[in-house]
Amino acid sequence: TGNWEGKLTLQGNFIPLVFHISADSTGKLSATFDSPRQQAFNLPFNEVILRDDSLELRMNKIKGKFIGKLDGTHKILAGTWYQGQGSLQLNMIKVSDVVTIKEQKRPQTPKPPFPYLSEDVEYDNADKSIHFGGTFTVPLPEAGADTQKARVYPAVLMITGSGKQDRDETIFGHKPFAVIADYLTRKGIAVLRVDDRDMGKTTGNFNIATTADFAKDVEASLDYLKTRKEVDIHNLGLMGHSEGGMIAPMVALNRPEVKFIILLAGPGVKIKDLMEQQNIDVAATQGVSKEELEKFRPLYRKLVSTILAEKDSAKAKEKAVTVIKKWEKNKTPSLIKNTTGISDERSLEAFARSFVIELNQPWFNYFIQFDPTYYLTRIKCAVLALNGEKDIQVSAKPNLEGIRYALGKGRNKHFETAEITGANHLFQHCQKCSVDEYGELEETFAPEALEMIGAWITKTVHSSTY
Numbered sequence: 001t002g003n004w005e006g007k008l009t010l011q012g013n014f015i016p017l018v019f020h021i022s023a024d025s026t027g028k029l030s031a032t033f034d035s036p037r038q039q040a041f042n043l044p045f046n047e048v049i050l051r052d053d054s055l056e057l058r059m060n061k062i063k064g065k066f067i068g069k070l071d072g073t074h075k076i077l078a079g080t081w082y083q084g085q086g087s088l089q090l091n092m093i094k095v096s097d098v099v100t101i102k103e104q105k106r107p108q109t110p111k112p113p114f115p116y117l118s119e120d121v122e123y124d125n126a127d128k129s130i131h132f133g134g135t136f137t138v139p140l141p142e143a144g145a146d147t148q149k150a151r152v153y154p155a156v157l158m159i160t161g162s163g164k165q166d167r168d169e170t171i172f173g174h175k176p177f178a179v180i181a182d183y184l185t186r187k188g189i190a191v192l193r194v195d196d197r198d199m200g201k202t203t204g205n206f207n208i209a210t211t212a213d214f215a216k217d218v219e220a221s222l223d224y225l226k227t228r229k230e231v232d233i234h235n236l237g238l239m240g241h242s243e244g245g246m247i248a249p250m251v252a253l254n255r256p257e258v259k260f261i262i263l264l265a266g267p268g269v270k271i272k273d274l275m276e277q278q279n280i281d282v283a284a285t286q287g288v289s290k291e292e293l294e295k296f297r298p299l300y301r302k303l304v305s306t307i308l309a310e311k312d313s314a315k316a317k318e319k320a321v322t323v324i325k326k327w328e329k330n331k332t333p334s335l336i337k338n339t340t341g342i343s344d345e346r347s348l349e350a351f352a353r354s355f356v357i358e359l360n361q362p363w364f365n366y367f368i369q370f371d372p373t374y375y376l377t378r379i380k381c382a383v384l385a386l387n388g389e390k391d392i393q394v395s396a397k398p399n400l401e402g403i404r405y406a407l408g409k410g411r412n413k414h415f416e417t418a419e420i421t422g423a424n425h426l427f428q429h430c431q432k433c434s435v436d437e438y439g440e441l442e443e444t445f446a447p448e449a450l451e452m453i454g455a456w457i458t459k460t461v462h463s464s465t466y
Contacts, residue, residue, distance in 0.1 A: 001021050001022055001023050001029070001097065001099065002020075002021060002094055002095075002096050002097040002098060002099060003018060003019070003020055003094070003095050003096040003098075003099060003100060004018065004019040004020075004021065004077060004092040004093065004094050004095065005017070005018050005019075005092065005093055005095050006019075006077075006090050006091055006092040006093060007090075008081055008088050008090055009088065009089075010088065015035065015037060016035070016036050016037060017033055017034070017035055017081075017090070017092075018033060018034040018036065019031055019032075019033050019057065019066075019092060020032045020033065020034075020042075020099045020100075020101060021048065021099070022099050029048040029050060030044075030045070030048055031044075031045040031048045031057050032044050032045065032101075033045065033057075033059075037436070040172060040439060041101075041104055041172075041173060041439075042101055042104075042173075043059065043061075044059075045057045045058060045059050046058050046059060046060045046061075053069055053070040054067070054068070054069050054070070055067070055068050055069075055070065055077060055079075056068075061164065061199075062083060063083060063084055064081065064082065064083040065081075065082050065083075066079055066080070066081050066082070066090060066092075067079050067080055067082070068080075068090070068091075068092060074094070075093065075094045076091065076092070076093055076094070077091065077092040077093075077094075078091050079091065079092070104172075104173040104439075105442045106173050106174060106175070106442065106444060107442060108179045108443065108444040108445060109174075109175050109178060109179065109444065110178055110179065110181075110182035114137070114182070114185075115140065115186065116137055116138060116139050116140050116185045116186065117136075117137065117138045117139075117140060118135060118136075118137045119135070119136045119137075119138075120133070120134075120135055120201075121133070121134050121135070121136045121192075121224070122134075122201055123220075123221075123224040124220075125216070125217070125220035125223075126220065126223070129204070130197065130202065130203055130204040130217065130220070131201070131202065131203045132194055132195070132201070132202045132217070132220065132221060132224070133167070133194070133195045133200050133201020133202050134167050134192055134193055134194035134195060134201075134202075134221070135167055135181070135192070135193055136190070136191070136192050136228065137181050137182070137185040137190065137191050138153060138185065138190040138191075138228075138230045138231075139153055139185055139186075139188050139189075139190070150229060150230075151230070152229075152230060152231060152232040152233075153188060153189060153190045153230060153231065153232055154188075154189050154190070154232050154235035154236075154237070154457065154461040155189065155190040155191065155192065155225055155228075155231040155232065155235070155236055155237070156184060156189060156190070156191050156192070156236075156237045156238070156239050156262075156457070157191075157192050157194075157218065157221055157222055157225055157236070157237070157238050157239070158177050158180070158181065158191065158192065158193040158194070158238075158239050158240070158241075158244070159214075159218055159238060159239065159240035159241070159244030159245075159247050159248055160177070160196055160240075160241065160243075160244050161240075161241045161242030161243045161244050161245075161265075162242055162243040162367075164196050164197070164198065164199050164206050165195075165196045165199065166195050166196070166199050166200050167193040167194050167195045167200060168193065169193075169241065171426070171438065171439075172438050172439030173439065174426065174428075174438070174439075174444040175444065176241070176426060176427070176444050176445050177193045177241075178193070179444050179445045179450075180239070180445060180450065180453070181193055183450045183453075183454060184453070184454060184457070187454045187457075187458070188458075189454070189457055189458075190228070190230055190231055192221060192224070192225050194217075194221050196214075196217075197209055197213075197214075197217065204217075208362055209362070209363065210362055210363050210365075210366035210367070211243060211246060211247060211250075211363070211366055211367055211370065212250075212366065214243075214247055215247050215250045215251055215254075218238070218247055218248075218251045219251055219254070219255065222236070222238075222251065222255060222257075222258075226257070232461075233257065234259070235259055235461040236257055236258055236259055237258065237259060237260040237261060237262065237457065237460075238251060238252060238258055238260075238261045238262070239261070239262040239264065239453075240261070240262070240263060240264065240266055241264040241265060241266075242264070242265050242266065242393070242394065242425070243367070244264070244266070245263035245264055245265060245266015245267065245385075246266055246267050246271075246370065246372055248261040248262075248263060248266065249261060249263075249266075249372065249375035249376055249379050250375050252375075252379045252381050253375050253378050253379050258381050259381055259382065259460070259461070260381055260382040260383070260384070260457070260460045260461075261379070261381055261382075261383055261384075262383075262384045262385075262386070262453060262456075262457075263383065263384070263385040263386070263403070264386055264427065265386070265387050265388065265391055265393070265394040265399075265425055265427075266372070266385060266394075266403075267370075267372045267394060267399060267402075268372060268373075268376065268385070268398075268399045268400060268401070268402030268403030268404075268405075268406060269372070269373075269398055269399060269402040270370075270371045270372075270373075271367055271368050271369070271370045271371070271372075272304055272368050272369070273398075274394060274395070274399070275304075275368060276297065276300050276301055276304075277395050277398070278392065278393050278394070278395070279296075279300055280293045280294075280296075280297060281392035281393075281395060282392055282393070282434075282435060283296075283339065284392075285392060285432065285433065285434035285435070285436075286434070288338050288339060289338075292335050292338055292339055293339065295331065295335060295339070296335075296339035296340070298327070299323070299324065299327045299339075299340075302323050302327070303320055303323055303324070303355050304359065304368065306319050306320060306323050307319070307320055307355060307356055307359045307360075308359060308365075308368070308369065313356055313357075313360055316356045316359075316360075317352050317353055317356045320352035320355055320356060321348065321349065321352045324340075324342070324348055324351065324352060325348070328342075372402075372406070373402070373405075373406040373409075376403060376406035376407055376410065377406045377407070377409050377410035378410055379407075379410070379412065380410075380412060381414070382414040382415065382460045383403075383407060383412065383414065383415035383416075384415070384416050384417075384418075384452075384453065384456045384460075385400060385403045385404075385415070385416070385417040385418075386417070386418055386419075386420060386427070386449060386452065386453075387399055387400050387417075387418075387419055387420070388419070388420050388422075388423030388424045388425055388426075388427050388428075388446075389419045389420060389421050389422060389423060390422060390423060390424050390430055390433040391423070391424055391425045392424070392425065392433065392434070392435070393425040393435075394425060396419050397419075400417045400418075400419065403415075403417055404417055414460075416456065418452065420446050420448065420449045420452075423446050423449065424437070424438070425438075426438055426444075426445070427445050427446045427449050428441045428443045428444065428445070428446065429441075429443055429446055
């Protein structure tokens with residue numbers, strides 16, 4: 001038991017890891033780990049298995065595990081880190097016999113007691129194939145109110161972004177959905193937030209699901225929300241972050257009872273165009289020059305179109321290699337290395353293979369071919385679309401412009417869009433505005449964005465024109 005430190009080496013880069021191993025009063029072991037460079041702390045291992053001098057730590061969420069062998073001093077664990085199909089050597093050195101945990105300051109995270117009802121709920125979809133777990137928060141009747149007369153409240157169903165997320169959309173210790181739900185419920189709005197498939201209390205296979213499947217899950221949660229006696233079924237809304245902002249219009253088009261939707265960095269342009277810009281913007285925060293990235297852009301675009309057009313993965317890889325080699329001509333080795341990581345034939349093959357594997361995964365294959373304008377031009381409910389001005393994952397200006405154009409083309413008269421000044425993809429006010437900074441920031445969600453959302457919902461549910 002104690003703290004252990006080590007480093008993974010990946011393509012010349014060091015990734016520090018810290019293991020915290022504890023024992024309870026019965027001697028049962030548990031463990032968490034930190035990845036400080038990624039600002040990820042206190043991530044729990046699901047299993048800790050000790051066999052003589054061999055230790056195995058398993059983390060199901062990322063399909064990762066560490067297997068190491070203790071030396072005679074019990075101060076060194078020589079082992080291997082496994083994740084997905086790959087493995088890397090990882091030797092851990094014991095630095096302390098006492099477990100010390102880094103405290104993350106998250107001042108906006110709501111803490112009980114709450115001035116409203118917060119209820120953990122569970123329910124099934126129509127065919128009982130998936131069991132959902134979530135949290136339903138609803139305002140309490142005002143003091144002196146007639147408790148015999150049922151009070152109903154407008155309600156919002158929250159939809160998480162990409163990746164397997166819990167009901168709070170927890171990331172780097174931040175719980176943005178809990179913060180938003182707390183704010184809205186204090187303002188008289190009921191909120192349901194739900195664990196994704198195979199996360200928390202929700203069952204189902206996340207790994208084979210696509211965005212279309214997640215939209216069906218949202219419909220099941222909407223059905224549950226409508227059964228709650230506290231909910232005003234005439235004032236139902238959806239709020240989606242990132243991919244959730246892609247799902248909200250899909251569901252709204254299919255479910256006319258949805259009166260309004262809120263898109264938090266939801267896509268307004270074709271996803272393949274959005275991902276192209278995301279790759280450019282993220283790489284720019286990592287020090288790659290604008291000139292180099294503009295020379296990389298045609299390669300990314302060509303690789304995506306080439307691989308999507310070839311159904312056979314072996315042939316797709318061959319064609320991807322050809323595309324890369326053609327692009328490499330007249331490019332300097334430093335430009336190639338900086339933008340792709342390619343330095344030799346082996347790394348070229350690995351780069352091409354990684355592209356093919358990603359684009360052939362069910363979720364990403366569906367995702368990158370998605371065009372949100374199909375849904376945005378057809379929905380008639382009220383829409384509020386927000387983007388962080390400094391968002392490098394969903395670029396604010398082209399995205400909001402795409403949303404405005406699509407809604408206008410569909411003659412939707414009930415929409416508003418806004419940039420949150422100085423905010424990133426998570427709606428935090430940022431300084432470096434890189435992905436790595438998400439965990440460094442204490443702020444979870446910009447207060448002015450919360451105020452804007454609350455005021456807009458209140459205005460919308462009280463308007464007879466929506």
